[in-house]
Amino acid sequence: xxxxxxxxxxxxxxxxxxxxxxxxxxxxxxxxxxxxxxxxxxxxxxxxxxxxxxxxxxxxxxxxxxxxxxxxxxxxxxxxxxxxxxxxxxxxxxxxxxxxxxxxxxxxxxxxxxxxxxxxxxxxxxxxxxxxxxxxx
Amino acid sequence: xxxxxxxxxxxxxxxxxxxxxxxxxxxxxxxxxxxxxxxxxxxxxxxxxxxxxxxxxxxxxxxxxxxxxxxxxxxxxxxxxxxxxxxxxxxxxxxxxxxxxxxxxxxxxxxxxxxxxxxxxxxxxxxxxxxxxxxxxxxx
Numbered sequence: 001x002x003x004x005x006x007x008x009x010x011x012x013x014x015x016x017x018x019x020x021x022x023x024x025x026x027x028x029x030x031x032x033x034x035x036x037x038x039x040x041x042x043x044x045x046x047x048x049x050x051x052x053x054x055x056x057x058x059x060x061x062x063x064x065x066x067x068x069x070x071x072x073x074x075x076x077x078x079x080x081x082x083x084x085x086x087x088x089x090x091x092x093x094x095x096x097x098x099x100x101x102x103x104x105x106x107x108x109x110x111x112x113x114x115x116x117x118x119x120x121x122x123x124x125x126x127x128x129x130x131x132x133x134x135x136x137x
Numbered sequence: 138x139x140x141x142x143x144x145x146x147x148x149x150x151x152x153x154x155x156x157x158x159x160x161x162x163x164x165x166x167x168x169x170x171x172x173x174x175x176x177x178x179x180x181x182x183x184x185x186x187x188x189x190x191x192x193x194x195x196x197x198x199x200x201x202x203x204x205x206x207x208x209x210x211x212x213x214x215x216x217x218x219x220x221x222x223x224x225x226x227x228x229x230x231x232x233x234x235x236x237x238x239x240x241x242x243x244x245x246x247x248x249x250x251x252x253x254x255x256x257x258x259x260x261x262x263x264x265x266x267x268x269x270x271x272x273x274x275x276x277x
Contacts, residue, residue, distance in 0.1 A: 006163045007188040008195035014156040014168065014240075015199020019210055021149020022142050024200060027213035031139050033262075033269040040139035042146045047243060049150020050157070054248035057158045062249075067165030074166055075249075078236065081256045088235020089242075089257040093264025095227025097272070099216045102239045103232060104170035106225075107193055111200035112210045119218055120225040127229020128171070128178040135181070135233075 003069040015108040021046045024109050026100025033097055088131075095127075157245050164188065167249075169241020170196070171232035235261070 022028045023046055031040025066072050078085075096102050101109070101120050109117040157168040166173075166188075173192050176183040183189070204210055216224065232238045235257050237246060242261075246254020 003164050004188055004191045007160070007166075007191040008198070010156050010159045010163070010168070011192040011195025012199035012202060013152055013159070015196040015201075016203055017149040017152030017156060017199070018196075019149070019200045019203035020152070020207070021146050022211045023149065025211040025213055027215065028142070028211075030215070030269055033265045034273055035266050036270050036274050038139040041141040042143075045141060045143060045146030046150035046153065049147040050154035050244045051150075051247060053151055053154025054157050054244055057154075058161065058245070058248040061158060061162045064162075067161065068163045070165040072165060073161070076167065076236065076246075076251070076253075078253060079251075081253050085235050085253055085257055086260055088231045088233065089260035090231070090235075090264045091227050092231025092235055092238060093261035094268050095224045095229075095231055096239075096261060097265035097268025098227065099221050099224030100214070101221075101224065102170075102228065103174060104196065104238070104240050106228075107170065107174070108196050108200040109210065109212060110197050111204055112212050114212060114214070116214045116216075116218065116221055117212070120221045120228075123222040123225025124229040125174075125178050127226040127231075128175055128233050129229075130226075131230040131233035132175070132179040132181070135179075 006069060014104070015111075018105050018108045021049075024105045026105075028100075029096070029102070029105070030100040033100075153240070153244060157240070157248070161245075167241055167245045169237050169245060171238040172236065172241050175233060231261075 018024045028042050032043035106120050160166050160168045173189050176189045242254040242257040
């Protein structure tokens with residue numbers, strides 16, 4: 001039970017952070033991506049703010065034998081930079097540039113009850129499901 | 138240059154970083170939103186759907202807390218409905234194939250010094266910038 005409560009509360013903090021930093025706002029994100037126009041540095045500041053916490057703390061946390069509430073860490077196992085990774089990142093980038101939404105802000109943005117956010121999230125779920133059908137176990 | 142949100146950006150970014158650290162420390166998981174969501178949207182069944190769902194509900198609730206205490210969510214969507222659908226499909230497919238998004242690769246992967254995440258982050262940022270450039274400066 002406690003791992004569900006922690007997951008919920010930690011995600012709430014994440015969603016609050018996305019809101020207060022305005023990363024939930026596609027206009028801010030597109031402004032960052034618009035390097036040829038009125039460039040908006042906010043996303044860069046958010047990345048610096050986040051990485052200044054995670055870069056020093058992740059290695060310290062990972063020195064533990066196990067996390068607090070679970071038996072073991074569940075970390076990504078792939079290490080090779082393959083075509084699938086590069087193609088996926090490119091497709092994601094194009095979609096990100098089209099709408100200004102990536103998965104975290106889009107989901108958090110559901111709190112606004114805006115029909116456009118629901119539309120994006122529905123399409124994103126469909127895209128995930130489609131891609132999951134070609135996954136190898 | 139547009140006016141950046143300096144204070145909100147740093148504070149919000151730090152909160153996101155703290156949140157990613159807490160999820161790793163307590164739950165032993167990477168705070169990658171597309172990956173967490175992906176376990177709920179799959180042709181295969183994941184046994185650990187409960188914490189994933191709790192995370193998604195928490196994410197929405199956090200934005201709800203902002204709305205309740207601070208004000209309306211800053212949300213300016215310029216894209217029309219068909220564009221949003223196409224964008225959503227591409228983001229869904231791309232994050233699945235590429236095993237992550239801005240949070241998983243950008244915030245957590247770089248902190249893990251993962252070469253895969255560095256490559257993915259550079260590519261999705263470059264492709265996002267190229268897409269915006271084409272839309273704003275070439276086609277319109």
